Amino acid sequence: MTRALSRKLAILWVLYFVQGLPFGFQATALPVYLRSAGMSLTGIGLATALSIPWMLKIFWAPLVDRYGSEAFGRRRSWIVPLQFALAASTALAAFVNPEGRLNLLLLLVLIMNLCAATMDIAVDGLAVDLLGERELGMGNIAQVVGYKIGMLTGGGLLVWASGRIGWEGLFVVMTLLISASMVFSLSYEERRHTAATAARVRNHPSVRAVVKLLRRWVSVPGAGWLLVFIATYKLGENMADTMFKPFLVDAGFAREQIGLWVGTWGMLFSIAGSVAGGYLASRTDLLRAVGITAVLRAFPVAGEWWLSMVNPTEAKVVVVTSAEHFFGGALTTAMFAFMMSRVDRRIAATNFTLLAAIEVWGKQPAAWVSGIVTDATSYPFIFGLAFALSVAYLALLVPLGRMRRAERDPRSG
Numbered sequence: 527m528t529r530a531l532s533r534k535l536a537i538l539w540v541l542y543f544v545q546g547l548p549f550g551f552q553a554t555a556l557p558v559y560l561r562s563a564g565m566s567l568t569g570i571g572l573a574t575a576l577s578i579p580w581m582l583k584i585f586w587a588p589l590v591d592r593y594g595s596e597a598f599g600r601r602r603s604w605i606v607p608l609q610f611a612l613a614a615s616t617a618l619a620a621f622v623n624p625e626g627r628l629n630l631l632l633l634l635v636l637i638m639n640l641c642a643a644t645m646d647i648a649v650d651g652l653a654v655d656l657l658g659e660r661e662l663g664m665g666n667i668a669q670v671v672g673y674k675i676g677m678l679t680g681g682g683l684l685v686w687a688s689g690r691i692g693w694e695g696l697f698v699v700m701t702l703l704i705s706a707s708m709v710f711s712l713s714y715e716e717r718r719h720t721a722a723t724a725a726r727v728r729n730h731p732s733v734r735a736v737v738k739l740l741r742r743w744v745s746v747p748g749a750g751w752l753l754v755f756i757a758t759y760k761l762g763e764n765m766a767d768t769m770f771k772p773f774l775v776d777a778g779f780a781r782e783q784i785g786l787w788v789g790t791w792g793m794l795f796s797i798a799g800s801v802a803g804g805y806l807a808s809r810t811d812l813l814r815a816v817g818i819t820a821v822l823r824a825f826p827v828a829g830e831w832w833l834s835m836v837n838p839t840e841a842k843v844v845v846v847t848s849a850e851h852f853f854g855g856a857l858t859t860a861m862f863a864f865m866m867s868r869v870d871r872r873i874a875a876t877n878f879t880l881l882a883a884i885e886v887w888g889k890q891p892a893a894w895v896s897g898i899v900t901d902a903t904s905y906p907f908i909f910g911l912a913f914a915l916s917v918a919y920l921a922l923l924v925p926l927g928r929m930r931r932a933e934r935d936p937r938s939g
Contacts, residue, residue, distance in 0.1 A: 534656045535664060537714050539672035541649045544609060544707045546676020547700050548616065548638035550793075552576060554681030554771070556635070558784055561775045570772055571897025576636045579643040580886045587879035588736040590647045599716030601655065601875075604648035606711050612641040613704040620697035650882065651875025652716070654866060663808025666863040670800040674855065678793035679703070685785045739873045740880065748929035752868065755922045756881055757888030759816075759861055762915030763823065763854055764889040765908065766830050768896045770847070773905050777838050787844055792851040799855030804863065806856070812864040813930050817923045819857035824916040826850035831909035861885075 557570050565573075594600035615637045622631045657665040680700060688696040743749065774784050807815040829846035836842070865885075869877035892915075900908045 531661060531664065534661070535668040537710070538649070538653055538656070538665060538668040540707050540710050541605065541645070541652070542669050542672035543676040543679075544612070544704050545642045545646055545649070546673040546678075547680035547703060548612070548635065548642055549577070549673075550677030550679065550681030551685070551696075551700075552635050552639070552681075553677065554788060554793075555685040555785070557768070557771045558685075558775065558781050561772045567769070567772055567897035567901050569897070571768060571894055571900075573632070574768060574890060574893040576632060577639050577886070577890065579636070579640040580646075581883055581890060583643045583647055584876070584880050584883040586644065587647045587876040588733045588740075588873075590644070590651065590879075591736050591873050591875045592733045599714075601648045601652040602711060602714070602716045605645055605652070606708060608641050608645040608648070609704055609708040609711060612638060612645070613701050613708070615641060616697050616704060617701045620694040620701070623693070646882070647875050647879045650878040654869060654871055654874035654878060657866070659867070660808075662812075662863045662866050663804045663806075666807065666859050666866065667801055667804030670804070670855065670859045670862060671797050674793055674797050674800060678790065678797070682785055682788075682790035682793055686782065686790065689782070736873050736876050739870055740876055743870050743873075743877060744880075748925075748932070751922070751925045751929060753881075753884050755926050756861070756865060757884045758915075758919050758922065759820065759857065760885065760889035761892050761919065762827055762912040763850075765892040765896045765915065766827055766912035767850075768893040769900050769905065769908050770830055772897075773834060774838070774843065776905075779840075779843070783840075787840075788847055791844065792847045794851075795848040796851035796855035799852035799857075800859040802852075803856030803859035807860045807863040811930075812860065812867055813923075813926055815860040816857065816864050817920075819853060819860050820916075820920060820923070823850075823853040823857045824913065824920075826853055827909070827913045827916045831906065831913050834905040834909050 552574075556573065560570050560573060561567075590604055594603040599605075615634050619631060619634045619638075622634065653665055653669060684696045684699055687699075691699070744753075771784060771788060774788070775781070803815065803819055806818065826846055826849035829849060833842060833846055865881045866878060868881070896908055899911070
């Protein structure tokens with residue numbers, strides 16, 4: 527690995543780490559707190575709507591592509607102020623008692639997601655600016671692993687440590703980590719490392735031009751299949767994951783145990799899987815890497831279904847959740863590398879944001895309705911449905927494979 531690539535991966539890792547901190551708290555810690563406080567499964571499922579900025583960010587993504595100071599850094603012009611706003615929101619959360627002021631806490635979590643989602647637009651654009659075609663596998667290891675270590679920290683380690691440092695300490699440490707990343711961002715010279723890309727897009731496209739290029743990209747033959755492919759790849763997994771933590775609470779496991787197994791050990795296996803998925807993506811065709819990891823991911827989803835029908839001992843839970851996180855992490859990295867290879871670099875932030883938003887639009891409704899369905903049926907039903915969706919998704923590899931072959935050899939289409 528060259529020194530230049532190492533510097534690119536370092537800045538991307540730090541920036542994605544920051545974005546993972548608040549989302550890790552929401553995804554892993556908040557459902558456990560809410561269930562322990564007596565909230566219904568329907569309420570927990572609907573609470574995932576706090577991540578709605580990640581679904582809507584495409585609507586303001588063209589502004590990120592259009593505006594930015596070349597002197598300070600086209601992407602850094604957005605990244606640094608948003609890091610400051612994110613740090614301010616986590617600092618305020620340190621003063622909120624979740625038992626007496628839950629609504630205010632949920633509002634702050636929504637603000638954290640808004641800051642992180644908007645920053646993600648600029649960081650994704652920076653990643654496309656920095657990385658060449660042959661660097662996408664390694665770049666997406668930095669992206670996904672950085673984000674997941676942030677989730678591990680915000681949703682696992684800090685929650686575990688909150689038994690000693692308290693609720694206030696959890697958010698104070700989170701604020702300090704975000705502030706440290708801001709110092710790192712200020713020390714990074716974006717212009718020097720994106721010179722080649724800057725030469726291609728020296729004049730920022732207008733918002734109208736960004737939208738026009740995006741519409742042209744969407745109208746390309748096969749784009750519809752690509753969007754469906756991206757929208758549905760996490761459908762079953764997200765449905766199962768949303769209900770898996772409440773399932774463990776209802777099975778009698780302590781909050782600290784769940785945080786350790788899912789938020790810590792599970793995330794460590796997810797990180798290892800992300801590295802494996804990125805390595806696979808750098809060694810084989812990107813669509814083939816997605817297909818392999820999607821097949822492997824279906825097995826641990828079936829394991830969660832199995833757990834809901836047997837006595838879920840500690841050993842069984844650890845094995846299943848570790849496998850689910852490992853193969854889910856591998857699939858995510860492979861998919862993100864594939865997505866990044868499909869964008870128009872002239873509108874990198876907006877184009878990739880569209881794909882990332884499609885991914886969230888596809889998987890989040892499954893999380894929202896998972897609690898409603900489970901309340902009306904049972905845990906075995908929801909996990910069985912999640913497994914069926916994970917298997918059905920594999921059929922989409924057929925039209926995507928045909929599209930890829932047609933691109934390489936137009937005569938084959």
